[in-house]
Amino acid sequence: xxxxxxxxxxxxxxxxxxxxxxxxxxxxxxxxxxxxxxxxxxxxxxxxxxxxxxxxxxxxxxxxxxxxxxxxxxxxxxxxxxxxxxxxxxxxxxxxxxxxxxxxxxxxxxxxxxxxxxx
Amino acid sequence: xxxxxxxxxxxxxxxxxxxxxxxxxxxxxxxxxxxxxxxxxxxxxxxxxxxxxxxxxxxxxxxxxxxxxxxxxxxxxxxxxxxxxxxxxxxxxxxxxxxxxxxxxxxxxxxxxxxx
Numbered sequence: 001x002x003x004x005x006x007x008x009x010x011x012x013x014x015x016x017x018x019x020x021x022x023x024x025x026x027x028x029x030x031x032x033x034x035x036x037x038x039x040x041x042x043x044x045x046x047x048x049x050x051x052x053x054x055x056x057x058x059x060x061x062x063x064x065x066x067x068x069x070x071x072x073x074x075x076x077x078x079x080x081x082x083x084x085x086x087x088x089x090x091x092x093x094x095x096x097x098x099x100x101x102x103x104x105x106x107x108x109x110x111x112x113x114x115x116x117x118x119x
Numbered sequence: 120x121x122x123x124x125x126x127x128x129x130x131x132x133x134x135x136x137x138x139x140x141x142x143x144x145x146x147x148x149x150x151x152x153x154x155x156x157x158x159x160x161x162x163x164x165x166x167x168x169x170x171x172x173x174x175x176x177x178x179x180x181x182x183x184x185x186x187x188x189x190x191x192x193x194x195x196x197x198x199x200x201x202x203x204x205x206x207x208x209x210x211x212x213x214x215x216x217x218x219x220x221x222x223x224x225x226x227x228x229x230x231x232x233x234x235x
Contacts, residue, residue, distance in 0.1 A: 033222060043208055045162070045226035091162060095222065105150060105216070106164040106175060107224060 002027045002094050006110035013082045014118050020067075021077045021113045023092030031097040034068070034075045035107070040088040048090070051075065053097075079115075087117045121145045123227035125211050131233045132201055140196045140230045142211030151194045152212040152224060153186065155179065162210065168194065169216075201234045208232075 003026045013019035025034070036048040051059045051068050058066050063083075067076045079086055093107040124143045132138050144151050153165040166176040168186055183199045194213075198205055208231050212224040 035223070037226075042228070043156075043231075044228045045210060045212075047223055047225065050223055095224075105167055105214070105222075106152065106177075107154070107162075107212075108164070109162045111161045 002029075002032075002096070002108050004092050004094050004108050004110040006092055006113050008113045009111070010114045010116070012116040012118060013079070015082055015084060017082055018078060018080045019082055019115065021079075021090050021092075021115065023075045023077070023110055025073050025075065025092070025094050027073070027094065029096060033095040033097070034066075035093040035095070036064070036066070036075075036077045037091045037093060037109075038086075038088045039091060039112070040085075045091075049077065082117050084117050084119060087115055089114050123211055123213055123225050125209075125227035125230050127230060128228065129231045129233070131235065134203060134234055135200050138198050138201055138232065140198075140209050140211075140232070142194045142196070142227055143192050144194055144211065144213030145215075145225060146192070148213035148215050148225075150174075150214045150216045150224075151186075151188070152214075153196045154210040154212065154226075156208045156210065156229075157204075158207070165196070165209075198232075201232075203234050206232060206234045 005024045032053045034051045038046045038048050049061045063080045065078045089112045091112045092110040126141045151168040154162050156162045166180045167174045185197045187195050208229045210229045211227040214224045
């Protein structure tokens with residue numbers, strides 16, 4: 001079974017600064033998908049960014065980018081120019097590849113990192 | 120932009136009562152999911168649903184839980200006899216999962232279930 005570990009329960013960053021959230025995972029699969037979800041106080045789960053394991057290029061979405069190190073099974077999220085609205089719980093999640101028998105499409109989440117943005 | 124909706128936003132029920140949580144997935148999506156998040160803990164997978172049947176369920180999803188797609192739009196989670204430990208946020212999600220990809224899961228706003 002796959003596991004996802006987020007070793008930083010809490011992080012803080014000054015507004016306009018950059019912060020990196022860590023995520024490691026364990027899997028025996030060679031192809032898979034990784035995601036970062038944001039959960040603000042409203043508790044809605046919002047997809048931030050995704051990465052396909054077969055792609056070597058790191059995904060980027062505006063101020064959000066990832067550092068995907070497949071051999072190390074590491075998937076960190078970098079938030080540049082942090083804004084007050086970035087304050088939230090961030091969850092890293094893993095999903096098995098398409099075609100793995102119609103099952104195993106579930107997301108496996110880490111425990112989350114609570115990000116505080118200081119003005 | 121299409122979104123997943125859930126009703127009610129908050130449900131309070133007494134222990135032993137049955138509850139039905141409702142979700143309307145994004146219209147062209149084919150896979151549907153329920154997840155649970157106990158306060159302060161991580162999000163946990165409950166069940167996935169495709170082609171009118173359960174495709175996978177977790178060990179949490181025991182006989183007190185059931186899912187149904189009663190019509191072409193709704194997707195429901197029924198808890199037959201609620202327990203105090205069922206108190207949690209329940210999230211519905213859907214994904215397109217077409218040939219071109221669409222593997223992202225989009226979440227609804229959640230239903231907060233409080234069992235007293």
